[in-house]
Amino acid sequence: MYAVIPQELSNSFQGIVLTSQEFPELATLITSQFLHGGWWHLISNMSFLWVFGNNIEDRLGHIKYLIFYLACGGFAGLCQWFISMNSAIPSLGASGAISGILSAYVISSPQAKVLTLAILGFFVTTIRIPALVLIGFFFIQNVIAGIASLQAAANMSVETGGVAYWAHIGGFIAGLILAPVLGIFHSDNWN
Template sequence: MLFPLRDVIPSRTTPVVTWVLVGSNVLLHLWLWLGPGSADTRDAIFATWGVIPAAFSWVTAVTSMFLHADLLHLGSNMVCLWIFGDNVEDQMGHGRFLAFYLLCGIVAALAETWAIPESLLPMVGASGAIAGVMGAYFVMFPGSRVLVLLFLVVYVGVIEVPAVFFLAFWFLMQVLGGLARTSEVAATGGGAFWAHAAGFIAGAIGARLLRRKDRAEWEWREPGRPV
């Protein structure tokens, strides 16, 4: 298992949108879980504002991106958004990045609806949108590296790997997870693998279309690497 900790590329601009997205997700999650509401209240909010494939709504395709099932779900998503979002936002500009983020999330919701069209379980989380950010990073920064926490049966450590390796490995795991998921498992919840894969592909395509040309001319290079 690989868990990302940080990348090696400094952002040249202040990633305002990334910060706002992370902050809004964290604050809403704290309100839902530490506020006066009960578990039944949270379930009702998820059912109302999460994506239900059997009753798809364009509104919930957006609102679901700001709801998370638990702290681990929130934390893993926000870490990835924090690591990869600032550089993608830097390359697109603030407005384009926000539109891109939301669009990737909508594409992800549509993909999961296609995969399990009869499901009545609400789907929540920003994973699809963040998968889009990761797909864009894959295209924009092929020479970058990522510091990851490596979990093996007999070893736990921190290593640095090429970003394209980490992101390609992550994408492959989503595709394999989607192929392995049975209809019975899908009916009881679990990872939204096809949402993640679709978001990643949408992000890779969007990176080509939305990257600002004046910023695309700047290419990050590893220190010491010849020009």
């Protein structure tokens, strides 16, 4: 198992027909979802998966959920690759797939209140925020940062590493498309 390296994935798409030599590079679109760049990366992804993932799994069942998760993550990897085809910076993590889960959650339960940790100066408390607001903020923040990363790369003519914003955006969009196809719609029973 290893991460997606956009430059190597681009090289695998050079031929008209994919051979078994290219398969390992294509497989990174799946294997990269199970690797993380450190404990904080892993813990933050698993926290989002814990809060939102079980609701979507309850809706879809185990097999459809696995397919949904891997498809969102794979599409997320392709989106990040498309933006940075010549990059040698590895891309890894579950956040593209989890972004798809977030968009499915917004479709199914937009009014649900999410218990959120709030840090106000020296005070730490919890507040309940509507899922649509919380996840909408997440998506808008990623779009703004994604556009900024494109501008930074264009202006400096260097590679920008760090957060794969376009993977988050791609996973989110994949979730918006796939969730209704797999039968996830808004239901007042799930709020």
